[in-house]
Amino acid sequence: MPPTLGYGFVGSVLSVDLSTGEGHVEPLGEELTRKYVGGHGINVKLLYDRVPPNMDPLSPGSPIVIGAGALLGTLAPTAARTVIMGKSPVTGFIGISNAGHFGVMLKYAGYDHLVITGRADRPVYLEIDDDRVQLRDASHLWGKDTYETVDILWRERGNDYWVACIGPAGENLVPFAAVIGNKYAAFGRSGMGAVMGSKNLKAIAVRGTKGVRVADVPRFIKVTRKVLRRMMDSKEEVEVWRSGGTWGWSLKGHPFVRARAQRDDVEVLDPAKYYRKRFEVRNASCFACPIGCKHSLTLKEGKYPGMAFTLGCTSGTMSGPYGTGLGIVGYDDVARCAELVQRYGLDSITTGGLIYLATELYKNEMLGPQDTGGLHLEFGDAPLTHELIRQIAYREGLGSALAAGPVDFAKTVGRGAEEYVVHWKGLARAPTNVYHDLRAFKSTLALAWAVNPRGGHIDAYRFPWVVGSTEDAISIIRKWAQHIGMSQEDLDSVVHGDAYDMPGYMRFVERYNLSVYTMGLCDRTVVLKALPVDLLAELYSSATGLAISPQEMLIGAERIWNLQKAFNLRQGHTRKDDAVPERFFLESGVTSDGKVYPPLRREEFDQLIDRYYESHGWERETGKPRRETLVRLGLEDVADHVGAT
Amino acid sequence: MVKPLPKATPLVLHPSLCVGCHYCQVACSFIKEQEMGLTKSRISVVRVGEPERYDVFFNDDCDWCGFCVKFCFYGAILKEGTPAEKAAHV
Numbered sequence: 001m002p003p004t005l006g007y008g009f010v011g012s013v014l015s016v017d018l019s020t021g022e023g024h025v026e027p028l029g030e031e032l033t034r035k036y037v038g039g040h041g042i043n044v045k046l047l048y049d050r051v052p053p054n055m056d057p058l059s060p061g062s063p064i065v066i067g068a069g070a071l072l073g074t075l076a077p078t079a080a081r082t083v084i085m086g087k088s089p090v091t092g093f094i095g096i097s098n099a100g101h102f103g104v105m106l107k108y109a110g111y112d113h114l115v116i117t118g119r120a121d122r123p124v125y126l127e128i129d130d131d132r133v134q135l136r137d138a139s140h141l142w143g144k145d146t147y148e149t150v151d152i153l154w155r156e157r158g159n160d161y162w163v164a165c166i167g168p169a170g171e172n173l174v175p176f177a178a179v180i181g182n183k184y185a186a187f188g189r190s191g192m193g194a195v196m197g198s199k200n201l202k203a204i205a206v207r208g209t210k211g212v213r214v215a216d217v218p219r220f221i222k223v224t225r226k227v228l229r230r231m232m233d234s235k236e237e238v239e240v241w242r243s244g245g246t247w248g249w250s251l252k253g254h255p256f257v258r259a260r261a262q263r264d265d266v267e268v269l270d271p272a273k274y275y276r277k278r279f280e281v282r283n284a285s286c287f288a289c290p291i292g293c294k295h296s297l298t299l300k301e302g303k304y305p306g307m308a309f310t311l312g313c314t315s316g317t318m319s320g321p322y323g324t325g326l327g328i329v330g331y332d333d334v335a336r337c338a339e340l341v342q343r344y345g346l347d348s349i350t351t352g353g354l355i356y357l358a359t360e361l362y363k364n365e366m367l368g369p370q371d372t373g374g375l376h377l378e379f380g381d382a383p384l385t386h387e388l389i390r391q392i393a394y395r396e397g398l399g400s401a402l403a404a405g406p407v408d409f410a411k412t413v414g415r416g417a418e419e420y421v422v423h424w425k426g427l428a429r430a431p432t433n434v435y436h437d438l439r440a441f442k443s444t445l446a447l448a449w450a451v452n453p454r455g456g457h458i459d460a461y462r463f464p465w466v467v468g469s470t471e472d473a474i475s476i477i478r479k480w481a482q483h484i485g486m487s488q489e490d491l492d493s494v495v496h497g498d499a500y501d502m503p504g505y506m507r508f509v510e511r512y513n514l515s516v517y518t519m520g521l522c523d524r525t526v527v528l529k530a531l532p533v534d535l536l537a538e539l540y541s542s543a544t545g546l547a548i549s550p551q552e553m554l555i556g557a558e559r560i561w562n563l564q565k566a567f568n569l570r571q572g573h574t575r576k577d578d579a580v581p582e583r584f585f586l587e588s589g590v591t592s593d594g595k596v597y598p599p600l601r602r603e604e605f606d607q608l609i610d611r612y613y614e615s616h617g618w619e620r621e622t623g624k625p626r627r628e629t630l631v632r633l634g635l636e637d638v639a640d641h642v643g644a645t
Numbered sequence: 646m647v648k649p650l651p652k653a654t655p656l657v658l659h660p661s662l663c664v665g666c667h668y669c670q671v672a673c674s675f676i677k678e679q680e681m682g683l684t685k686s687r688i689s690v691v692r693v694g695e696p697e698r699y700d701v702f703f704n705d706d707c708d709w710c711g712f713c714v715k716f717c718f719y720g721a722i723l724k725e726g727t728p729a730e731k732a733a734h735v
Contacts, residue, residue: 210684
């Protein structure tokens with residue numbers, strides 16, 4: 001019997017089969033921690049072992065695997081990150097959705113990971129109350145939105161439960177449906193809400209009364225306080241995140257990319273000016289986080305009396321898709337978009353991008369009133385946008401076609417509409433964000449979207465990102481290299497004089513960020529600045545009692561990264577899926593501040609991918625890891641699965 | 646009723662500033678019970694309103710050791726008489 005884990009980790013995996021209504025608990029094997037470190041990493045392995053090639057993501061056999069980061073429940077600052085994984089109904093590749101939420105309660109209930117398989121024959125919710133795990137009838141919850149569902153369960157079961165649930169979108173199997181925790185923590189991307197909906201699983205409600213121990217108390221406390229000090233010493237940056245949320249870094253507004261159908265409004269809205277005029281804004285926070293970048297909004301002035309809700313992400317849920325994206329001006333109207341997508345349980349970024357797409361097509365006369373049920377699509381039309389959000393969630397009117405998602409919707413429109421879609425592996429957004437646009441920025445951030453296993457999103461691969469088109473890219477890299485403890489050897493391998501190997505640099509960035517994710521820590525810049533690799537390894541080692549060096553941690557991350565790639569390969573991923581939107585090759589990027597970025601050249605992009613694959617030890621033609629790479633990482637079985645040579 | 650340690654500095658609460666991060670609770674249960682969690686904490690953080698409004702109060706067995714103050718970054722728990730606490734009255 002292998003030793004069980006009892007420090008940092010709580011040492012258990014809970015599995016629930018919704019078809020049989022049975023559950024069981026298994027010890028979390030120490031070998032999993034040795035190879036995959038924790039949290040996100042172990043979660044990938046648990047998922048990989050349960051998803052064969054070509055599995056239908058909405059079939060009963062399709063698993064949902066939920067993981068708490070290794071440090072969740074301890075005093076490690078920001079240790080709240082919880083990941084939900086499955087096969088994505090949006091991309092057909094690995095689905096990864098995360099938020100700072102109920103993984104903490106899973107740990108306190110005694111579980112590091114939760115695996116859900118099968119399909120219930122009627123709506124249910126999963127209630128976890130320490131050792132008491134039950135499937136309860138959810139027929140009175142089915143049809144309710146994600147705020148109503150939580151309110152009812154808090155009333156019925158106690159408001160110390162942490163509840164993650166789906167709304168009408170998930171129930172209606174909208175492929176990009178989200179899971180929303182406690183009315184604000186959005187597990188937004190990859191369509192995990194649709195997977196839950198396909199299982200008739202309305203909600204997961206967790207509470208735990210147990211505790212988490214750490215192995216070496218004095219050492220753990222010492223490194224925790226060191227990290228906290230580093231984090232809070234960046235007073236200015238803390239204030240930026242508190243006052244603006246994920247929007248904070250662009251408090252003065254940032255330029256946006258104009259698309260083919262020009263929007264008539266030009267003003268780049270300054271959230272500090274517009275947003276706080278309408279709302280009383282209070283900070284909300286993830287568990288054990290000293291930053292508190294979330295915003296609780298209560299309407300002071302505007303159209304929606306009594307409006308009050310919390311936003312986990314001001315940028316992705318609100319200002320990005322509906323403010324800058326669709327050009328809606330009144331901030332009560334913009335916030336209403338965010339509230340609706342949360343209530344209905346939709347991926348806000350995809351939804352905003354989808355409405356943007358439909359509007360562009362309409363303005364270019366590729367859609368007409370006969371296609372839209374008589375609606376005249378226009379940018380900045382708040383009531384129209386609210387109605388379209390509702391239609392998408394309920395698959396009504398134009399929403400019934402839109403709910404297929406941007407890629408499939410464009411296919412049904414035809415006549416070149418597919419070129420309009422701004423997506424990476426099918427995960428889409430509006431074209432307005434200039435920092436994700438490889439035409440404008442030759443940066444790890446922009447390239448990351450192309451190679452991100454879950455498709456177009458920033459998460460483990462965004463920070464530290466470099467705005468590659470500016471002259472001080474090298475100094476930014478050097479500064480960040482210091483923050484995160486990048487070794488001189490690693491730095492010298494990517495920086496040469498006044499040039500840097502951007503794809504090669506990404507390899508380090510990916511491994512660093514994945515390490516943060518295995519711990520369950522946050523990846524906002526203000527947090528990462530306080531987390532050089534040596535402190536990360538120290539937090540882990542002192543908490544778990546499992547000694548890990550920074551190098552071993554980064555090798556673990558590389559192993560996880562390759563396993564994610566292998567998962568995708570087994571679902572049919574090829575080199576052509578590491579791609580950017582087609583329109584980037586066809587048209588210039590024109591920004592609202594008057595800059596023009598020429599189209600991306602194919603050979604330029606191909607060379608980036610060539611060098612990216614090469615730096616990872618992957619085959620140039622397919623992106624498949626070479627056998628020697630997988631063997632070096634102890635993944636010989638995976639080499640066999642993907643036919644690596 | 647808090648049972649203060651001898652010479653303990655009184656602690657002052659501002660629940661309206663509490664964001665519900667529960668960090669104080671994890672710190673308390675750790676320092677008092679050597680286990681990080683919520684239920685063994687001697688300080689309570691309870692959801693009382695929307696959106697994300699909390700009440701925070703000391704349980705009877707709190708002894709004002711002040712460890713929680715080090716882990717509240719929102720000014721909801723302060724030591725009486727400190728500059729931060731005095732500023733909170735302004």
